[in-house]
Amino acid sequence: MAEKTPEIPRVVPRNLGGILVFLARYPWRVAACVGLLMAIIAIDLTLPQILGDAITQLRWHSEWGAEVDPMVYVQVFGALILVRTGVAWILGPSRNRLVQQTLADIRTSLYDALQRLAFRYHDNSNTGELVSRSTADVARLQNFFFACLFLSFDIFVSLIGTVFLIFQVSSLMGLITLGTMIPTIALIVFFAGKLQPKWRKVHDLHGAMITVIQENIAGVRVVKAFSKENEEVGKFERKREAFMRTMTETVNFWAARVPIAQFIFGWTLPLVLWMGGRQVISGEVRIGDLAKVVFYLMAIGHRVGMIGQFTNILQNASASAERILEIIDEPRTIRSGRLALPPGPGAVRFEQVGFSYGEDKVSLEDVSFDAEPGKRYAVVGPTGSGKTTLVNMIPRFYDVSKGRVLVDGLDVRDLSLGNLRRVVSVIFQETFLFSATVAENIAYGRPEADRAAIEECARAAQADEFIRELEQGYDTVIGERGVTLSGGQKQRIAIARAFLMDPRILILDDATSSVDSQTERLIQEAMWRLSVGRTTFIIAHRYSTVQHADQILVMRGGRIVEQGTNAELTARGGFYCELFGPQLEENAETRVRSQR
Numbered sequence: 390m391a392e393k394t395p396e397i398p399r400v401v402p403r404n405l406g407g408i409l410v411f412l413a414r415y416p417w418r419v420a421a422c423v424g425l426l427m428a429i430i431a432i433d434l435t436l437p438q439i440l441g442d443a444i445t446q447l448r449w450h451s452e453w454g455a456e457v458d459p460m461v462y463v464q465v466f467g468a469l470i471l472v473r474t475g476v477a478w479i480l481g482p483s484r485n486r487l488v489q490q491t492l493a494d495i496r497t498s499l500y501d502a503l504q505r506l507a508f509r510y511h512d513n514s515n516t517g518e519l520v521s522r523s524t525a526d527v528a529r530l531q532n533f534f535f536a537c538l539f540l541s542f543d544i545f546v547s548l549i550g551t552v553f554l555i556f557q558v559s560s561l562m563g564l565i566t567l568g569t570m571i572p573t574i575a576l577i578v579f580f581a582g583k584l585q586p587k588w589r590k591v592h593d594l595h596g597a598m599i600t601v602i603q604e605n606i607a608g609v610r611v612v613k614a615f616s617k618e619n620e621e622v623g624k625f626e627r628k629r630e631a632f633m634r635t636m637t638e639t640v641n642f643w644a645a646r647v648p649i650a651q652f653i654f655g656w657t658l659p660l661v662l663w664m665g666g667r668q669v670i671s672g673e674v675r676i677g678d679l680a681k682v683v684f685y686l687m688a689i690g691h692r693v694g695m696i697g698q699f700t701n702i703l704q705n706a707s708a709s710a711e712r713i714l715e716i717i718d719e720p721r722t723i724r725s726g727r728l729a730l731p732p733g734p735g736a737v738r739f740e741q742v743g744f745s746y747g748e749d750k751v752s753l754e755d756v757s758f759d760a761e762p763g764k765r766y767a768v769v770g771p772t773g774s775g776k777t778t779l780v781n782m783i784p785r786f787y788d789v790s791k792g793r794v795l796v797d798g799l800d801v802r803d804l805s806l807g808n809l810r811r812v813v814s815v816i817f818q819e820t821f822l823f824s825a826t827v828a829e830n831i832a833y834g835r836p837e838a839d840r841a842a843i844e845e846c847a848r849a850a851q852a853d854e855f856i857r858e859l860e861q862g863y864d865t866v867i868g869e870r871g872v873t874l875s876g877g878q879k880q881r882i883a884i885a886r887a888f889l890m891d892p893r894i895l896i897l898d899d900a901t902s903s904v905d906s907q908t909e910r911l912i913q914e915a916m917w918r919l920s921v922g923r924t925t926f927i928i929a930h931r932y933s934t935v936q937h938a939d940q941i942l943v944m945r946g947g948r949i950v951e952q953g954t955n956a957e958l959t960a961r962g963g964f965y966c967e968l969f970g971p972q973l974e975e976n977a978e979t980r981v982r983s984q985r
C-alpha cells in the first residue's frame with residue numbers, strides 16, 4: 390500500500406492573521422515601511438509639543454515681558470513638516486509595491502490551489518462561488534491592504550504614544566483619557582465581533598448571486614431553449630435582493646453603533662478642560678501644557694473616529710480572508726507521489742479496488758483485472774454501473790478507497806502526478822476548449838510542440854480538413870467555451886490533443902450520439918487510430934464499438950460481472966447478452982444475410 394503523506398498541521402489562523410503571513414515573505418520591505426511610518430508618527434507627536442511650548446513662551450512674554458522669538462518655532466515646525474513630507478514621499482510608493490506584491494502572491498496561491506483541488510472538491514462546489522472568492526474577496530483584501538493595514542498600525546502606535554505623553558503632562562488628564570478611551574475601544578471591539586459574521590453572510594450571498602450569473606452565461610442555450618429567461622431573471626433578482634438587504638443591514642448596523650462609541654470618547658475633551666483648567670488655575674500645570682493635551686486629544690479624537698471605519702473594513706476583509714484561506718488551505722486529498730514512471734508498455738492492474746464517493750454508497754466493489762499493454766478494453770454496463778468511476782481511478786481523478794491500481798507494476802499513488810497524467814490521456818464526453826488558437830488548444834498538454842507536429846496530430850485526428858477551412862486555420866481563436874465549433878469538431882480537437890501527448894494509456898468515452906453518422910465514423914476512425922499500440926479503455930455504449938475490442942469488462946452495480954471477448958460473452962448468454970440483446974440479434978441477422 391502506498392504510504393499516506395501526513396497532513397501538515399495548520400499553525401496559521403484562517404482570518405486576516407493567515408493573510409498577513411503573506412507579508413512575512415518580505416521582511417526587509419515590511420521593516421522599511423514600518424520604520425518610515427514610525428518616523429512620521431514621531432513627527433506627528435512632536436508637533437503639538439512645539440505648539441504647546443510656543444504658547445507657554447508667548448504667555449511668559451505677555452505676562453512678564455520675557456524674550457521670545459516665534460520664528461524659532463516656525464522654523465522648527467516648518468522643518469519637521471518638510472521632513473515628514475519627504476518621508477511620506479518615500480513611504481507611499483514603497484508601501485504600494487509591498488502591498489501589490491503581497492496581493493499578487495495571494496492571487497497566485499489561490500489560483501494554484503484552485504488548480505490543484507481534487508475532483509472531489511469541485512464535485513461539491515460551484516463555479517460562481519469560486520469565481521466570487523477569486524475576484525470580489527481578493528478585491529476586499531486589496532481594500533484592506535491599502536486603506537487599513539498601515540493605518541491600523543499608525544492608530545495603534547499613535548494612541549499609545551499620545552496617552553504616554555498626556556501622562557507626562559498630568560496623571561489626572563492621562564487617567565481621564567484612558568477612562569474614556571478604553572470603554573470606547575472595548576465597545577468598538579464588541580460590536581466588531583458581531584460584524585464579522587454579518588460580513589461573512591454578505592459575501593456568501595454575493596457568491597450565490599455570482600453563481601446565478603455564471604450558470605446563466607454558461608447555460609444560456611438551455612435557458613433560451615426552454616424560454617426560461619423571465620424565471621432566470623426572477624431568480625437573479627431574488628438573490629440580488631437578499632444580498633443587498635443583508636449588506637444594507639450590515640452597513641446600517643455598524644453606522645448606528647459607531648456614534649455610540651464616539652459619544653463616550655467625546656466626553657474626554659470637556660472633562661480635560663474642566664479638570665485640566667483647574668490644574669492650570671492652581672498652578673500645577675502650565676497653560677501651554679494644557680494646550681498640548683488639547684491638541685493631542687483632537688488628533689486622537691480623529692483617530693478614534695477612524696477606528697470605527699477601519700474596523701468595518703477589517704471585519705469585511707477578515708470574512709473575505711476566511712473565504713480565500715478556505716480554498717488555499719483545503720487539504721490536498723490527491724497528493725503527488727515521488728516516483729517517476731520508468732518507460733514501460735502501459736500495463737494496468739486493478740487489485741480488489743473499492744471506491745465510494747460518499748459514506749453511504751459504494752460505487753466500485755472488489756474490482757480486479759489485468760489489462761495487457763496495447764490492448765483495447767471496452768467497459769460496458771448500464772448507466773450508473775461504475776464505468777466512469779472505474780476509469781477515473783487510473784489517472785487518480787479519485788483515489789481508491791480499497792485495494793490498489795498499478796501502472797506498469799507501480800501503485801499510481803506512488804507516482805508523480807504530473808508524470809502519471811502525461812502517460813494517461815483522457816478524452817471526456819464534453820471537450821472544453823480554451824479561448825486560444827486552435828493550435829494552442831491542441832498543444833495544451835505540450836505547449837512546446839512545433840506546428841508540424843500539431844498539424845500531423847490534427848491530420849491523424851481527422852481534424853486537419855475542417856481546421857484549414859476556418860478563417861485563420863490553426864491560428865483561429867476559438868470563442869469562449871468553443872462556441873464556434875461543433876461537438877464533433879471539438880471531439881476531434883481533443884483526439885488531436887491526445888495524439889500529441891503520445892500516451893501509454895488511453896481512456897475514451899465513446900459517447901458520440903449527438904453527431905451525424907458521417908462525423909461519427911470520422912471520430913471512431915480517429916479514436917481507433919489513436920488507440921493503436923496503447924492500452925485503451927473505451928467506455929462503450931454501442932455494439933459497433935464493443936465488438937472490436939480485445940476484451941470486454943461488463944459492469945453491474947460497481948462490480949465486474951463478466952469479462953471476455955465478444956464471441957466468448959455472446960456464447961455465454963449472460964448479462965452481456967441482456968445488455969446488447971437486440972443489437973446482437975441484428976448483427977447475427979446481418980451476418981446470415983450476407984452469407985446467403
Ligand code: ADP
Binds near residue numbers: 747770779
Ligand atoms: P457510469 O459511468 O457507469 O454511468 P458512474 O461511474 O458515473 O457510472 O457512477 C457510478 C455510481 O457512482 C453511480 O451510482 C453514480 O450515481 C455515482 N457517482 C458518480 N459520480 C459521482 C460523484 N461525482 N459524486 C457522487 N456520486 C457519484
